[in-house]
Amino acid sequence: MKDTFSNMHPFINFIFFALTIGFTMFIMNPVCLAVSFSCALVTALYLNGKKAVRLSLVFLLPMILLIVLINPVFNHEGMTILTYFPWDNPLTLESIVYGIASAFLLSSTVLWFSSFNAVITSDKVVFLFGRIMPSLSLVISMALRFVPRFSAQMKLVRNAQHTIGRDIDEGTLFQRIRNAVKILSIMITWSLENAIETADSMKSRGHGLKGRTSYSLYKFDKRDAFMLCTILFTGLVLMILLFTNAIKFRYYPSIKGDLFTVQSIIFYIFYTFLMLIPLSVNVGEGLKWKHMQSKI
């Protein structure tokens, strides 16, 4: 699938995700939650395809159910008492609703981060922060690369151990534990050594030295400037509306909040617009491509 959004300047991508994830994490208004969750889901599906489906079914769905169940069990605040638990504390409507809201908040944040990982690759991280904080950006990019590299190396090591009959599903219980510990120790040694090697080789190439330029393909063109202005303007409007309490909504002690005032509807429109940017950029580019093709 074509992804025009990630071909934009890394700075644009970063600003977009910083704003989106920031707003998602701090706004508990139910309409905003619904908007953010659906946009995050669609974007993740577009960018990650099958992986996003797996993530949402295997990880997010159980997480949502768990939070929805757990919150009312441990939180008894709220004015509407539905019934009483066997341990004499009340089950309240507010705690159930709050559980649902926080579950959706958490899962939309996770979904946005999955899109973030697809768009902002480790080379973009190094590009973005390499000048300002060289060692930190190196650590971040190494950490991001660590998990996939680790699992790939793990496969190699397990295969090698398997050939000499020391895989983790061979032998008695104690033998198996011993094999597993051995593989783990191999992996830890490898990852430590690997990290030092990477850091050393980056150092010997002069990473983070003063006056050193680095080659990158990213150019800040007109399209990027336009996009930056759009995102910043939207973000500014949302911030102003947020600080004037346009979308105030509370869950405790009673559910209260005006969902559809003029200000809040303006907020929802801008919010939806911001969250749909990557998708609309990609879809718009696809349509343009097709249109141009048909002209030839």
Add this chain to the structure above:
Amino acid sequence: MEKLKKFVKKNQVLLIAVCVCIAALTATFFAGGNLSDSKVQTASTASSISTTSADTETTSVSATEKITQSPTDSTKSNKDNKNKKDKKDNKNSEDKKNSKVSSQNSSSSSVEKSEKTEQVSGNSTSDKKKPSSSSNSSSKPNKKNDVQPTTQDKYKTDPVPSGKPKPVEPQEQETKDTNLYCTFTITCSTILNNIDDLDPEKIELVPKDGIIFKKQKIQFKEGESVFDVLKRVCMDNNIHMESSWTPMYNSAYIEGINNLYEFDCGSLSGWMYKVNEWFPNYGCSRYELKNGDDVVWCYTCDLGYDVGGGYATGE
């Protein structure tokens, strides 16, 4: 299913070990502070614990000396407490830590100061909602104190002033069929004086006169505790109430009534109870009601000083 069976068969030992671990952990969790006593005794080889016990031994001895010296001074020292109130502002930071415990446990006035500071440090470790085994170091001296009944009992309660009812453990509580009557009130009128400190979302919850439950005659069975009656009154009148069981003090702790929670009106706020104008120095599950008692639950914004029960928090 077959795979599961195979897996269980293969990892029998591991599964059993995990189950035993979980069972042990839950047992410690529910037994809470009580079990930790015996555990500390056996584990006294640990150097850190043994040093603390050496420290507390000396303080507890000095405390008992003081108490035996002045058993008649109890009324006088009550006055002392009022003087101490002036000093209280300096101690606010300490009091914050102590306030969670305020309505369950309170030390009587004649306790030495050294004892008190030691208790504060103990309470601060057990400040979490469920003090399970975190109170190891502080519960150690109590075990010792069992031998000397003039100091705290095993639920960290100081001796009850003479003429006041002794605590009755809820485990030994026996309810009979005899119907008795008491008067019951729930009030939060102190909030009206401190409305600026109150969480703005909760202002609408405070009644105009501050009385959540008007003074009423309540029927109860003989042997029931204040907590039992509070629970029933709140359920019958559809008043919200949340409590949590605290094993260390062997009593329930009232976190909030009518959605007004502890700390909602400043960091020194919470619920306290008094029976016949006396603020008991132990938890509401341990107070057995008698016929004609007058129970008042009141919200304090100042660790009990604004409702007249400041001494009950251990000053």
